[in-house]
Amino acid sequence: MATIIGCVTTSHVPAIGRAIEKGLQDEPYWKPFFDGFEPVHRWLATASPDVVVMFYNDHGLNFFLDKLPTFAIGAAPKYRSADEGWNIPQVRPFTGDPDLSWHIINSVVADEYDVTTCQEMVVDHAVCNPMALLWPGGDPWPVSIVPVEINTVQFPLPSAARCYGLGQAVGRAIASFPQDARVLIMGTGGLSHQLDGERAGFINKEFDEQFMASLASDDPAWATQYSTVELVEKAGSQGVELLMWLAARAALGAGAREVARSYHIPISNTAAGMMLLEPA
Ligand code: DHB
Numbered sequence: 001m002a003t004i005i006g007c008v009t010t011s012h013v014p015a016i017g018r019a020i021e022k023g024l025q026d027e028p029y030w031k032p033f034f035d036g037f038e039p040v041h042r043w044l045a046t047a048s049p050d051v052v053v054m055f056y057n058d059h060g061l062n063f064f065l066d067k068l069p070t071f072a073i074g075a076a077p078k079y080r081s082a083d084e085g086w087n088i089p090q091v092r093p094f095t096g097d098p099d100l101s102w103h104i105i106n107s108v109v110a111d112e113y114d115v116t117t118c119q120e121m122v123v124d125h126a127v128c129n130p131m132a133l134l135w136p137g138g139d140p141w142p143v144s145i146v147p148v149e150i151n152t153v154q155f156p157l158p159s160a161a162r163c164y165g166l167g168q169a170v171g172r173a174i175a176s177f178p179q180d181a182r183v184l185i186m187g188t189g190g191l192s193h194q195l196d197g198e199r200a201g202f203i204n205k206e207f208d209e210q211f212m213a214s215l216a217s218d219d220p221a222w223a224t225q226y227s228t229v230e231l232v233e234k235a236g237s238q239g240v241e242l243l244m245w246l247a248a249r250a251a252l253g254a255g256a257r258e259v260a261r262s263y264h265i266p267i268s269n270t271a272a273g274m275m276l277l278e279p280a
């Protein structure tokens with residue numbers, strides 16, 4: 001049987017890829033951010049996941065505005081890293097887990113989440129940077145991946161409640177997967193940031209801290225009280241990527257125990273957060 005062993009949520013800012021390429025991890029600007037992952041590396045050494053189920057938002061690479069699913073799940077044997085325009089170096093391809101992908105797809109569609117299925121999929125900085133943060137070097141990646149993509153690029157976005165529900169459905173699907181697998185859930189994006197418009201540079205530390213605390217509390221669905229427009233107001237037009245954190249937390253199951261947390265302003269234009277949770 002598959003077991004969910006934990007959940008890591010993190011920002012995925014493109015500049016992380018360049019900092020890794022140039023070896024800037026110990027520079028004053030980057031050190032507090034990279035140091036935040038040390039407890040995760042220690043935890044991974046004993047947790048030893050086999051597969052990552054990763055909630056992320058594509059940024060116009062695999063999907064573009066002309067055809068943009070609300071929810072999509074990868075079912076490919078391999079996922080190539082590619083760049084939608086940040087000019088960051090590419091990482092080694094990721095191995096997929098088509099059996100787990102199709103099990104999750106069948107299960108969530110039966111649960112009335114009608115996802116787009118992707119037997120070919122390229123993945124952007126929102127997958128590659130978080131993977132490189134958890135497994136520096138990535139040579140080879142010690143886990144396979146199942147990408148679960150949620151649209152945060154073009155309105156209408158799925159509601160926070162809908163994303164929470166999808167996360168719960170993915171969690172139920174993993175729990176019913178008959179093969180042995182140690183599954184790490186990940187969610188990437190956020191926290192508060194806005195890249196364009198009048199509020200470019202917007203960050204909301206108070207909201208981010210409330211949101212992170214809610215994920216470790218006995219009210220993890222706290223953020224579902226807000227509409228997506230309210231979440232944009234509170235977290236910024238790109239900060240709405242926090243929907244990935246919410247879906248990932250929902251997939252973890254009812255109770256969670258916080259193992260580690262970091263929060264650092266700024267990394268590029270973003271309040272960079274990280275949380276590691278275990279099932280209670
Ligand atoms: C930045 C943050 C993002 O989440 C992203 O997808 C692109 C850029 C930034 O802060 O620069």
Ligand code: FE
Pocket residue numbers: 012059126189190238241
């Ligand atoms: Fe992003």
